[in-house]
Amino acid sequence: MSYIIGIDFGGMSAKAGIFKDGQFLAKKTAPTSMTDGVERTAKIMAELAKDLAEENAISFDDVVCIGIGSPGVIDSAVGEVVFWGNYDWHHVPLGPLVSSLTNKPVFVTNDANAAALGEAKYGSGKQFASSVLITLGTGVGGGVVIDGKLFEGFRSAGTEIGHSVIVKNGIPCGCGRKGCFEQYASARALVRQTREKMSLCPDSAMWEGLNSLEEAGGKTAFAAAAKGDRAAQEVVDGYIDYLAEGIADIVNILRPEAILVGGGVSNEGKRLIEPLKEAVDRKIFVSSDIVPLAVKKAELGNDAGMYGAAEYAISRL
Ligand SMILES: [Zn+2]
Incomplete structure (x- = not known):
């Protein structure tokens, strides 16, 4: 049993979806805020992923990896938010932070890029x-x-x-x-x-x-x-x-x-x-x-x- 979690992270909320074999199963949203700071924001996303699995009777051990679409300039090779003006983030290691809280590989890309990939694979571009x-x-x-x-x-x-x-x-x-x-x-x-x-x-x-x-x-x-x-x-x-x-x-x-x-x-x-x-x-x-x-x-x-x-x-x- 292997599941994937995708998180669309935004300035007001983070929305996570859980998928299996290319099938969407369920989603869950949590509020986010600039005032949370980096550590707390990473924790919100890690907990969102764990809660989503638990609420759908899926063992978090069966989650293989997590993807995050984040606003800002992202260095996806290292999972870093290089710069994001709205949160005044500079060189935030978002991927490694969420990874350390979940013990899963975490991959981060820009949110617009994520949307393009999502639409291409699952939406009108499939x-x-x-x-x-x-x-x-x-x-x-x-x-x-x-x-x-x-x-x-x-x-x-x-x-x-x-x-x-x-x-x-x-x-x-x-x-x-x-x-x-x-x-x-x-x-x-x-x-x-x-x-x-x-x-x-x-x-x-x-x-x-x-x-x-x-x-x-x-x-x-x-x-x-x-x-x-x-x-x-x-x-x-x-x-x-x-x-x-x-x-x-x-x-x-x-x-x-x-x-x-x-x-x-x-x-x-x-x-x-x-x-x-x-x-x-x-x-x-x-x-x-x-x-x-x-x-x-x-x-x-x-x-x-x-x-x-x-x-x-x-x-x-
Ligand atoms: Zn311009």
Whole structure:
């Protein structure tokens, strides 16, 4: 009997899932906080893993290894969180700490990378050997799976998909450059584009039910566009074109079989995915009628990182 535990560690909570032979069995969540500090945080994760096994009548002795998807810059070779701004962590040996508390091998990767691996193996990418997950949230995150393996780059510092420049001298980005993909294609960027249009178009249906620009969100433009509002449709078309611009670069360089789109904006479903696929197809070097390219909505949502953390541990064992 051999089980694997995958933990998706975040600033507010840690979510652990237990797996056997590639099958998800059960999950459990515990709160996390910056004020816990390093030692306590490692203890929370170790106890979460043990409790999860115990509550499902699984002997912890039968757990082979643990994978962790963590925010920040991770040196996955040694399981270290090199830097994570939100917790002000510098060179935290998270993997070795959890390992010493559990007596299990513990493997750590970046949370976005874990999500990409999870989605590739268990979600909308499972019929493809190579896929790229693009997560549209506060920023644009993602990860790359090539021939079934996660590609992390040297010292796991690669695949910062959101920071390729699509507009030279464009909007300043937190990374120090201007015009980064995530400044145009994140959910936050969509909200900004929506509000800019609304301020120019006081008669737009985007204003329906809203009293101020601040009330407009990531769904506002898509909802009004679905009702036939022209200004809203322009926002949607413009946003999708930016998104396609960044995706086309990724496709031209890596040529995965599939682009998997996750994050809050992906919940627009077909209204996002179908025009996105067409726009990407117009921009890529070899179109999808010659070399097939799937563009799909990610399926696992917030569980992708947990699945991927387990899969990552298996890949490293
Ligand atoms: Zn940037």
